[in-house]
Amino acid sequence: MAILQLVAVIVILVFLVKPLGAYIFHVFSNEPNRTDKIFGPIERLIYGLTGLKNRAEMSWKRYTLSLILTNVILVAVSYLILRIQKWLPINPNGIDNMESTLSFNTVISFMTNTNLQHYSGETGLSYFSQMAVIMMMMFTSAASGIVVAIAFIRGLTSKGKTLGNFFTDFVKAHTRLLIPMAIIVTLALVALKVPQTLSPTVQATTIEGETQLIAIGPVASLVSIKHLGTNGGGFFGVNSSHPFENPSPLTNVIEMLSMWCIPAALTYTFGRFARNQKQGWVIFSAMLILFVAFLSVVYTSELRGNPALNALGIDASQGSMEGKEVRFGIAQSALFTTVTTAATTGTVNNMHDTLTPLGGLVPLSQMMLNCVFGGDGVGLVNMLMYAILGVFLCGLMVGRTPEFMGRKIEAREMKLVAIAILAHPLIILAPSAIAFLTDLGKGAISNPGFHGISQVLYEYTSSAANNGSGFEGLGDNTTFWNVSTGLVMLFGRYISIVALLGVAGSLAAKQWVPETIGTFRTDTKLFAGILVGTVLIIGALTFLPALVLGPIAEHLTLLK
Secondary structure: OHHHHHHHHHHHHHHHHHHHHHHHHHHHOOOOOOHHHHHHHHHHHHHHHHOOOOOOOOOHHHHHHHHHHHHHHHHHHHHHHHHOHHHOOOOOOOOOOOOHHHHHHHHHHHHOOOOOOOOOHHHHOOHHHHHHHHHHHHHHHHHHHHHHHHHHHHHHHOOOOOOOOHHHHHHHHHHHHHHHHHHHHHHHHHHOOOOOOOOOOEEEEOOOOOEEEEOOOOHHHHHHHHHHOOOOOOOOOOHHHOOOOOOOHHHHHHHHHHHHHHHHHHHHHHHHHHOOHHHHHHHHHHHHHHHHHHHHHHHHHHHHOOHHHHHOOOOOOOOOOOOEOOOOHHHHHHHHHHHHHHOOOOOOOEOHHHOOHHHHHHHHHHHHHOOOOOOOOHHHHHHHHHHHHHHHHHHHHHOOOOEEOOEEOOHHHHHHHHHHHHHHHHHHHHHHHHHHHOHHHHOOOOOOHHHHHHHHHHHHHHHHOOOOOOOOOOOOOOHHHHHHHHHHHHHHHHHHHHHHHHHHHHHHOOOOOOOOOOOOOOOOHHHHHHHHHHHHHHHHHHHHHHHHHHHHHHHHHHHO
């Protein structure tokens, strides 16, 4: 029965890939289609109000600069709101202003699509801040990631030197994709008893006669976009393990599919742009193979239970249920853990800190690879980066100039790919080492030994991968952790975006190379295997030593 639950959700996802991927293609193809009649008037009004009358095609440099400047403006406005939220409207519970370094960490976290929370949502933010900052950034950061993917796809598949217009893509990502989908999911969650209200905290009397304050608010609307946008920041501190955010197994499935569907569907969109649907299915297959492998590890690990407790003769027939909700059980908890770190969403329905060592290895590994579906847009871009690397390595082995999507892969592209690949482990491992060497960093670790290493490694990995989940035993709301993780989130988001848009711009400017009998095909099962191998080899070379010191060593210790 448990295996059937896992298979059913995966099958539903597979059936969603084609229709949603085709819809996304029509949204961004810039060709007339039926959706123009519905959304065209709204978009023209937005363009008119914002002065975007001339929406010319952009070079990769102008496209990137437009994205970064837009994000900077949103960060500045959001920081101001958090610092003065006490005096702003829609604050029925009288929440105070947020501290400066925590405000910095929070706005960077949500603008980079990380949603790492060093605060508790129901006590740290007013309703106005939840909507005007958190929900707004959940839409805009997701839209930013999606348009990066679209621009990258255009660079690989089009025969022009431009990547489209950022502002047109940015508006369409909201009006035609994220907002309509969020409305549908919100209504479904409200129907399934997720709260959606602006009423203040509810006061209840317990059976002992004590007074208890129960936090509520505009929960359903935030939960919908936190998953669709692969954001992950919860309205409540315990995130999707809270019964108001995720009350039943049915809402659990809806939330998993919500955070998984756009990253998966973008592979089909890529195939449509490439005019070769096999290309898209190869990318999707490589992602799914990696996903199923990681899911198998975490499911079997949690089902077997904690080795140390098993050695004591304690009944482990239900598996390792520590930190998990009984209403979800091992299967849906393991699947949620795998989905949320594969799609780099970061929302949790169980506490990752309480996973068995090998179970905790899975979310860590997926965030380190950062391409097993990945976040909205950026996951596909990262996997295509590995595809380019795989083609390059194969070209070196046969002594032929590598080609991908009809363009030659040369030194400039590989230097930019190398920057993106090397930056990710650097901004994880270097800050982790600094944290262990300083009292400011070590003071936050609540667990001695190998698990403490995993705590710190997880925090920076989650920040660099723009995931946001955490091993919650870490005391991270300090100046050191707020600033250091804030910087890691910035570097993790924008270094790879700038480098890979540079790759797209470089390839777009090259002459189209016709396919010959000597062309290495990238739409075959062989290439899917090469792609999986490339991801795993690069991941092992960069991160295996750190994993050995953390979860692997902890597992071996428990076996003694």
